[in-house]
Amino acid sequence: MAAPGAAATDLEVVRGKRAALFFAAVVIVLGLPLWWKTTETYRAPLPYSQISGLNSLQLRLMVPVTVVFTQESVPLDDQEKLPFTVVHEREIPLKYKLKIKCRFQKAYRRALDHEEEALSLGSIQEAETMFAEPSEQAEGSLTVYVISEHSSLLPQDMMSYIGPKRMAVVRGIMHREAFNIIGRRVIQVAQAMSLTEDVLAAALADHLPEDKWSSDKRRPLKSSLGYEITFSLLNPDPKSHDVHWDIEGAVRRYVQPFLNALRAVGNFSVDSQILYYAVLGVNPRFDPASSSYYLAAHSLPHVINPVESRLGSSAASLYPVLNFLLYVPELAHSPLYIQDKDGAPVATNAFHSPRWGGIMVYNVDPKAYNGSELPVRVKVDMVRVMEVFLAQLRLLFGIAQPQLPPKCLFSGPKSEGIMSWELDRLLWARSVENLATATTTLTSLAQLLGKISNIVIKDDVASEVYRAVAAVQKAAEELASGHLASAFVASQEAVTSSERAFFDPSLLHLLYFPDDQKFAIYIPLFLPMAVPILLSLFKIFLETRKSWKKPEKID
C-alpha cells in the first residue's frame, strides 16, 4: 500500500479514536448525571444528625423545692446564713439510652410573717386552710416548711407531713449539722412527692428491656392526647334481673371532679351503655360449702375476650379506650365471687387489666328474690361501684400509692380523688414518656427513610420532623429549668408532630420505580449505547498499551 494512503488511514483511525473518546466523555460527564437528576425522587433534607443526637440526650429533671424555716427550727447562728440554695443531683439508673438525672434545687429561706402565723396554729388542717388562700404554686414545684422540733403541729411521734397540695412539713432539729440533717429529710419527702425511679420506670415501660420491668410491674396507660372512658353495665340475664344504675349522677359526682383535676393530662370523654345477654367467657366454679360461685384468678384473662366484641366503643375513637364493666351475674350463677391467687375471695369483687380497664362483679342481694317474682328490680349502689372504679382508674393512669418515708403523716386526697403533687408526678412521667416515644418515632423514621431511598419526602413531612425535633429539645430544656407545664405541652407537641410525620400517607405512595425496575426500563437505551462505547474504550486501551510496549522492545 502507498505511504500517503497509509498516512490518510492513520489519520482516520486517530479521528475515530477521538470521536469514540468524545462520545464516552459526553455520556459520562453530561448524560449520566442528567439522567440521574431527572429520574430522582424528591427528598427534602432531614435533620439526621440532630435526630441521632436525640438518642444521647441528657434529661435533667429539675424539681424546684422551697424550704422555709420557721423560728426555732434550727440553731440561731444557722438562721443567719439564710437564704441560700443547695442543689442535690443524682442519676436515675435505667437501662435506657436516655440518661435521666434528677435534680432537686432547694432554695432555703426564712418564713414570712403569715407563714409563721399559720404554722403556729394548733393543727395541721388549720394551717393548710391558711396556706390555701394565697395563689397557686407552679406545677412541679414543692414547698417544705421546717417547724421547730417540739412543735405541736404534728403528733409527737411523726417526723414529717405530706399534704394534698404541693406542700409538706418537716420537723427541724437543734444540732450543729442541722442543715445537713434537715436537707436529707427534705430530699426524702420531696422524692416521695415528685420523682422516683419507680415512676420513671413505669413510664418508660414500653422502651425498657422486658426482663427488668416485667409484667408484674404495673404498665400504665400509654400517653395520648385524649382518653375515652366507657362504663358498661352487663346484664346477662334480663329475664331475672331488671337492673337500674344512675350512671349520669355517679359520673357527675365522682368521676368528673377527678377528670377535671386531670384536665392537664389530656381530653377525656365519658360514655356509658347497658348490654344485655353479654356473658363472661368462663364458667364459674361452684363451691358447695358456701353455695356460691367462684372465678379463679387464672381464668380471669379469658373473661374479657367474649365481652370485648360487644363493647364496640374502640371502633369509633382515635384515643385509647378504658372500659369499666359492672357485671351482674345471672341468677343461675349468683352469688359470684372473684378469687385471688391464694383462693381467698377478693374484697372488692373486682379486678383490672392494665391498659384495658376494670371489671367489677355486682351480686344482687339474695333477699331481693324473696317473695317477688322475676324479674327482680335491682338498684345499683353507685357509691360502692364508683369507689372501685375510681381506684382502678387511678391505677390505670399509673397513679400509685406513694412510698412514704418513715414516720410520715399522710393526708388522704380531697374530693377530687387526686393530690396536686400526684398530678405533677403524672406530668413528669408523661413528659418523659412522650419524649422517649417521640425520640423513638423520629429515630425509626430516619432509619426507614435512610434505608429505602426512593420514598418521597415532601416538604410538609420534613417540616413536621423539624418541628418534632425542636419540640423535643424545647421540652428537655423546660424540664431542666423546672417548668413542668410548658415542658409537658412541648413533649405532647413532639409526639403529635413525630407521629404525624411517621404516619403521613405520602410516605406510602412509592409512585416511583424501585431502582432495579428503573434500570430495567432504561435497558433499551443503555445497552446499545454502552456496548460500543465500552468496546471502543477497551480497544483504545489495548492499542495504547501495545504502542507503549513497542518502544521498549525496540530498546
Next chain:
Amino acid sequence: MAATAPLSLLVLLLLGPGVWGQTEPPRDSLREELVITPLPSGDVAATFQFRTRWDSELQREEGTDHSFLRYAVLPREVVCTENLTPWKKLLPCSSKAGLSVLLKADRLFHTSYHSQAVHIRPVCRDARCASISWELRQTLSVVFDAFVTGQGKQDWSLFRMFSRTLTEPCPLASESRVYVDVTNYSQDNETLEVYPPPLTTYQDVVLGTRKTYAVYDLLDTAVINNSRSLNLQLKWKRPPGNEAPPTPFLYAQRYVSGYGLHNGELSTLLYNTHPYRAFPVLLLDTVPWYLRLYVHTLTITSKGKENKPSYIHYQPAQDRMQPHLLEMLIQLPASSVTKVSIQFERALLKWTEYTPDPNHGFYVSPSVLSALVPSEVAAQPVDWEESPLFNTLFPASDSSSYFVRLYTEPLLVSLPTPDFSMPYNVICLTCTVVAVCYGSFYNLLTRTFQIEEPSKGGLARRLANLIRRARGVPPL
C-alpha cells in the same frame, strides 16, 4: 323497583321536629315485629323491624339550621354476612332472645332480595315537644325464593325459612309480635292456611290498600306455651299461579345512555299508574363531580309535552370537594311516564384517583323520590304508638294519601381510563428510537473507511475448483 336492588344501608339523621309521640314512653323501650307476606308468585317476604327509644338531653330548637343538614350516599357495598353482625349488635337482646333469634346470616343472605337499614332520628317526647327522645329503628327485609330454597315445595314455615323457631319474647321488649298478611286469602280459606290458627287478626290500610293480618303476640303466654315454641306454617291448599304482582301507583327507573367515553345522558323514568289522579314528586339527585352535568340540557317530558318543575334547587359540584345536588318538585300527570334527562361529560381523573379496577366503572348513587301517593282506600288517622311499626314506616299524612320514599337503582358509569402502563411504554419506545439513531451515528463517526482489494477465492470459487478437479479441468 328491581327486586335485586342491592343492600342499601342508609342512615338518615334528620334534624327536624318529629310529628308523633304523644305519651311518654318508658326509657329504652323496645318494640319488635316480624311481618310475613306471602307473595302471589309463591315466594315469601319477611320484614323485621326493631325500634328502640331512649331519652336524650337534647333540647328541641325552633326550626332547623340547614347548614347542619348533611346528605351522603354510598352507592354500592358488597353484601357480606359482616353487614349483619354490627347491625345485630345494636339490638338490645342481640340474637339471644325474641324475634332476633331468627336472624341467621346463612339463611338471610341466601335469599333473592335483601335490604337492611338503620334509621336514627329525634322524636318528640310529648305533645308540646319540649324535650326529645332518640329513636333507633332497624329494619331488615328479605324475600325467600320459593323454588330455590323450598326444593319445589311451596309450603313455608319459620323453621324452613330461618332454620329456627320462636321460643320466647325478648324480656326487654314492650311489644313483640308476628304479623302474617292474609289479605287475599281471608275471604276464602281455599288457597292458604296459616297454622297455628291466629288468636286475633288486625285490619289496617297500608300503602293505600286494605290489609288483613293474622297476629301472634309473643308476650301472650298462650301463643308459645302449647308446644314451647312457635313454628308458624303457611300451607297452600291450591298451588299459587304465577300471577304478576299488582303494580304500585308510583315507581321509577333510571339508566345511563349514550355511546363513547366523552358524553352521556342520565335518564330517570317516573311512572304514575294512578288512573285519574296527578300528584307531585320530590326528586333528589346527587351526581359525583366527575360527571360534569350540563344543566341547560335538563329536560322533563310527560306524555310528549314539556313538564315544568315547580321548584328547582341546583348546587354545582366542586372538583374533589362536593358532588352535584339537584332537587326538583315535579307534578306527575295521571297514568303517565315522565322522563327526566340530563346530559353530562365524563371527566378525566388523576391517575392515582382511579380505583384498583377502573375498567369496572364508577357507581353513581340512586336518586331519591319522595311523594305523597293517593291511596285507594281512605285511612283513618291512627295513634302512632298503638299501631304496628310497619304502618308507621309509610305514614299517611291525611286520609287520602300516604308518604313513600323510593330509591332508584344505582348506576354504573364507565369513565375514560388511561393506559396505566403508558409511561413505561413511552420510555421504552423512546429509548429504542434513540438507541437506533445513536448506533448508526456512532458507527459513522468512529469507523474508518478504506478501500480493500477484492480477496482471492471465496466459497464459490473453491466449490468450482473442486468440481473442475473432479472433471479433470485445470482450476481457475
